[in-house]
Amino acid sequence: MKDMKKRLNLTCWNCHETFELTLDITNQPLFSRECSHCNAQCIIDLNPYRQPISEVLRGREIDLEKEKLILPEQIPTIKPNEEESS
Numbered sequence: 001m002k003d004m005k006k007r008l009n010l011t012c013w014n015c016h017e018t019f020e021l022t023l024d025i026t027n028q029p030l031f032s033r034e035c036s037h038c039n040a041q042c043i044i045d046l047n048p049y050r051q052p053i054s055e056v057l058r059g060r061e062i063d064l065e066k067e068k069l070i071l072p073e074q075i076p077t078i079k080p081n082e083e084e085s086s
C-alpha cells in the first residue's frame, strides 16, 4: 500500500491564519491538529473532498484507492465539539 502524503494549506477556524501540514491521508479523512499560530485545536475533515473514481475494476482484486481527493487551495478547519459533556 502506498502512502498518500499530502501537503495541505489549512485555515484556522480561530485566528484565520493559514498553516501548512503534510498529512498521510491514506486511510483517514479526519484529523485533529493544533494551529501553529494560536494553538487552537483544529479538526480537518476531508470527507467533503472525496470523489469516487468510476473505473471498471480489472480482475478480482479490489483496489481500495479508487477514490481521489479534490482539495481546494485553502482548506477550512472546524472547531472541535467540546460541549457534549454539559
Ligand SMILES: [Zn+2]
Pocket: 012, 013, 014, 015, 016, 017, 035, 036, 037, 038, 039, 040
Ligand atoms: Zn489559529
